[in-house]
Amino acid sequence: MQPGETVMDAESIARTVRRLAHEIVERAGGTERLALVGVRRGGVPIAERVARAIEEAEKRVVPVGSVEIALYRDDAATALPDPKIGPSRIDFDVNAREVVLIDDVMQTGRTIRAAIDCLLDYGRPRRVWLAVLLDRGGRELPIAPDFVGRVVQVPDGARLEVKLDDVGFERAICVRSATT
Amino acid sequence: MTRPFRHTHLLGIEGLEASDVAQILDAAEVFYEVSRRPVRKVPTLRGKSVINLFFEASTRTRTSFELAGKRLSADVVNISTSTSSVTKGETLLDTVQTLQAMHPDVVVIRHSASGAPHYVSERVGCSIVNAGDGAHEHPTQALLDAFTIRRAKGTLSKLVVTICGDVAHSRVARSNALLLRLFGSEVRVVGPRTLMPSEVESLGVKVFDRLEPALEGADVVMVLRIQRERLEGALLPSMREYSRTFGISPRTLGYAKPDAIVMHPGPMNRGVEISPEVADHARSAILDQVEAGVAVRMAVLYLLAGEAGAGPGTQG
Numbered sequence A: 001m002q003p004g005e006t007v008m009d010a011e012s013i014a015r016t017v018r019r020l021a022h023e024i025v026e027r028a029g030g031t032e033r034l035a036l037v038g039v040r041r042g043g044v045p046i047a048e049r050v051a052r053a054i055e056e057a058e059k060r061v062v063p064v065g066s067v068e069i070a071l072y073r074d075d076a077a078t079a080l081p082d083p084k085i086g087p088s089r090i091d092f093d094v095n096a097r098e099v100v101l102i103d104d105v106m107q108t109g110r111t112i113r114a115a116i117d118c119l120l121d122y123g124r125p126r127r128v129w130l131a132v133l134l135d136r137g138g139r140e141l142p143i144a145p146d147f148v149g150r151v152v153q154v155p156d157g158a159r160l161e162v163k164l165d166d167v168g169f170e171r172a173i174c175v176r177s178a179t180t
Numbered sequence B: 001m002t003r004p005f006r007h008t009h010l011l012g013i014e015g016l017e018a019s020d021v022a023q024i025l026d027a028a029e030v031f032y033e034v035s036r037r038p039v040r041k042v043p044t045l046r047g048k049s050v051i052n053l054f055f056e057a058s059t060r061t062r063t064s065f066e067l068a069g070k071r072l073s074a075d076v077v078n079i080s081t082s083t084s085s086v087t088k089g090e091t092l093l094d095t096v097q098t099l100q101a102m103h104p105d106v107v108v109i110r111h112s113a114s115g116a117p118h119y120v121s122e123r124v125g126c127s128i129v130n131a132g133d134g135a136h137e138h139p140t141q142a143l144l145d146a147f148t149i150r151r152a153k154g155t156l157s158k159l160v161v162t163i164c165g166d167v168a169h170s171r172v173a174r175s176n177a178l179l180l181r182l183f184g185s186e187v188r189v190v191g192p193r194t195l196m197p198s199e200v201e202s203l204g205v206k207v208f209d210r211l212e213p214a215l216e217g218a219d220v221v222m223v224l225r226i227q228r229e230r231l232e233g234a235l236l237p238s239m240r241e242y243s244r245t246f247g248i249s250p251r252t253l254g255y256a257k258p259d260a261i262v263m264h265p266g267p268m269n270r271g272v273e274i275s276p277e278v279a280d281h282a283r284s285a286i287l288d289q290v291e292a293g294v295a296v297r298m299a300v301l302y303l304l305a306g307e308a309g310a311g312p313g314t315q316g
Helices: A010-028 A043-058 A110-120 B018-034 B060-071 B092-100 B116-121 B139-153 B171-182 B211-215 B239-246 B286-305
Strands: A006-009 A034-039 A064-067 A098-106 A127-135 A147-151 A159-164 A170-176 B049-054 B075-080 B106-111 B127-133 B160-164 B186-190 B206-208 B220-223 B261-263
Touching: A006 A010, A006 A127, A006 A147, A010 A034, A010 A043, A010 A098, A010 A127, A010 A147, A010 A170, A034 A043, A034 A110, A043 A064, A043 A098, A064 A110, A098 A110, A098 A159, A110 A127, B018 B060, B018 B139, B018 B171, B018 B286, B049 B060, B049 B092, B060 B075, B060 B106, B060 B127, B060 B139, B060 B286, B092 B106, B092 B116, B106 B116, B106 B286, B116 B127, B127 B139, B127 B286, B139 B171, B139 B220, B139 B261, B139 B286, B160 B171, B160 B211, B171 B186, B186 B211, B206 B211, B261 B286
Parallel strands: A034 A064, A034 A098, A098 A127, A127 A147, B049 B075, B049 B106, B106 B127, B160 B186, B160 B220, B186 B206, B220 B261
Antiparallel strands: A006 A170, A159 A170
């Protein structure tokens, strides 16, 4: 895909979120011990939308939390200080839960490594899964998602830009060149 | 991208802008949450070194800085004068230059001489944090007080804050007055004239010599510690008289707003500057201040130990 192209529009994002929700419930064998944790900041609205889709389909509320990975980055010494960090919020007991980490875009895998470290500081889940809306390849660590919305090929150096609507939901995901 | 935190050192509230203070307090919110997790530690400053160099006795500030550094996974070394070469006659600069040769990232200094951290900061390559210098400044105490006030009141603007006691010898009062004035709050100071500095108005504060009018309508009552040696210096007639005239009791607290909070930098002289009933009152924020102290010091170390020219986070 080339700069300027739309990777996903609002409709395909909504459809993909519903599919991810069904796949997660099916693989987890229900919702009883399920919990979703969004990776701040892009993964949090996706996690909330997946939770809502699960609630609509299963009539069960699944707890949703968030993890801030800035403090766990492996490049903390050179990337600090990031003024936009926020707190992690996990208000439920993660012990013995089936936790699905959710992010919007996956590339190197370093963010997810940091997110797993952060999550484990809250307790010992029975299992941790990973769901991503978009997998753009370019892995630098041996980490693979269990649930993928869509796999895309994006030129090296280009960034995927998530456009949000008024309430913070993804309106579209576009390819942006590295220089713009 | 320019350095997100534009200071290399934290030497005082003087020299900071409201936006700098807000940046530190916002970061402290994140670390406040870290301190309440089952595992109260993040790997953020792994590989960094922090030296706590205390030329004055201080248990709570030193412990707070030590915990802050350790919760960020930094290597923390504590040096106090009783065990250092200072007792063998080494100068302050020699001590710091010796430590600098060990390549610390941050040195936290408490010293009885005003300006000692400034003097050192101009002669070393690492970040310096002032943990209290003479009667001059104690910036992290003012920041943790501001954090506590902001959590309790939701703002630092347009509040009435009354600081009671030994303003003349208090670096806490000076730093707090500077910080609260940055946000447009009214700062009042009250205490015996013998314990009031001669140019106190230059801090932009209102000066009172009676407690009741100073407390009238206050949102925050900040009580300062009275040192017993002031009696020997003939600055106070007696502790009993001080307590009767300037001590914060349930009766005098009644002049402040009904939801006013009471603060004290500790350690307290119960029954002298603050009555036991007020110290343990539901409106006492004294233990909240201690908790805030670790979070604020984590934020300060985090912001200072970062490298200049930080880039944006990578996608991934």
